[in-house]
Amino acid sequence: MSAPVKIAPSILSADFAKLGEEIRAIDAAGCDWIHVDVMDGHFVPNITIGPAVVKALRPHSDKPFDVHLMISPVDAYLEAFADAGADIITIHPEAGPHSHRTIQAIKALGKKAGVVLNPATPAKMLDYLIDEVDLVLVMSVNPGFGGQSFISSQLRKIEAIRKMIDQTGRDIHLEVDGGITMDTAPLAISAGADVLVAGTASFTGGPGQYAANIKALRGE
Numbered sequence: 001m002s003a004p005v006k007i008a009p010s011i012l013s014a015d016f017a018k019l020g021e022e023i024r025a026i027d028a029a030g031c032d033w034i035h036v037d038v039m040d041g042h043f044v045p046n047i048t049i050g051p052a053v054v055k056a057l058r059p060h061s062d063k064p065f066d067v068h069l070m071i072s073p074v075d076a077y078l079e080a081f082a083d084a085g086a087d088i089i090t091i092h093p094e095a096g097p098h099s100h101r102t103i104q105a106i107k108a109l110g111k112k113a114g115v116v117l118n119p120a121t122p123a124k125m126l127d128y129l130i131d132e133v134d135l136v137l138v139m140s141v142n143p144g145f146g147g148q149s150f151i152s153s154q155l156r157k158i159e160a161i162r163k164m165i166d167q168t169g170r171d172i173h174l175e176v177d178g179g180i181t182m183d184t185a186p187l188a189i190s191a192g193a194d195v196l197v198a199g200t201a202s203f204t205g206g207p208g209q210y211a212a213n214i215k216a217l218r219g220e
Contacts, residue, residue: 005185006032006195007214008066008175011057012048012146013199019053020060026202027061029210033088034063035177035197037146038081040071043095044144051080058085066197068116068177070143071095075102082109090114090137093125103132114175118143119151123160130168135195136161140188141178146199150179155191162192185217 009031014022023034036054041047054067067086071077072095081089089106093099093115106113114135117125119142126136138158141148158176165172176188177197185196202213 005189007217008033008035008197009202010035010197010199012037013203023060025207026210030214033066036067038069043072044070046144051084054084078105082111088112090116092116123157135173137175139178150184158191182216
């Protein structure tokens with residue numbers, strides 16, 4: 001992979017009292033995407049934000065909004081997040097009975113569609129979805145909270161999915177989210193990731209440090 005890895009800071013680690021300002025700062029610091037973690041307190045043990053917040057943040061950056069829906073049932077909310085300004089919508093196969101239909105629904109809304117695999121969800125789950133998606137997101141922590149440690153067993157899964165993607169010949173992003181630090185980022189990249197979600201590692205040190213954080217995560 002010759003293209004530099006993309007960095008998608010998770011706003012979960014931003015200062016929620018001034019989210020618009022934080023997004024402008026992380027954008028100016030050179031991030032590639034803005035990662036938005038949507039949690040419902042039901043599918044995962046935490047509650048974060050809804051479509052109204054995504055819509056309010058949209059004018060603060062032209063970067064792609066990478067919206068990770070950790071909500072169940074998910075189908076009823078796809079249109080709301082698409083209308084709010086999501087560019088990429090990723091869903092968990094466990095969040096509804098018909099993942100293929102959900103992916104089709106996202107694409108029908110004119111958005112890029114991704115599937116997310118939890119640490120215990122096997123790569124094999126992609127067998128009949130890989131040809132439909134624009135992105136695969138591997139969770140390297142159990143979803144629900146920021147600041148967790150990287151689960152190293154997921155490196156094997158990243159490698160397996162990289163092979164699956166390469167065999168399709170399609171331009172499918174392989175994103176990794178969870179416990180991404182200056183130490184684990186190179187491991188995820190060498191396993192085949194081309195997008196890294198980083199919350200704590202992106203937002204540590206305040207706005208003056210964001211550009212250096214992003215460069216370090218890229219390995220520059």
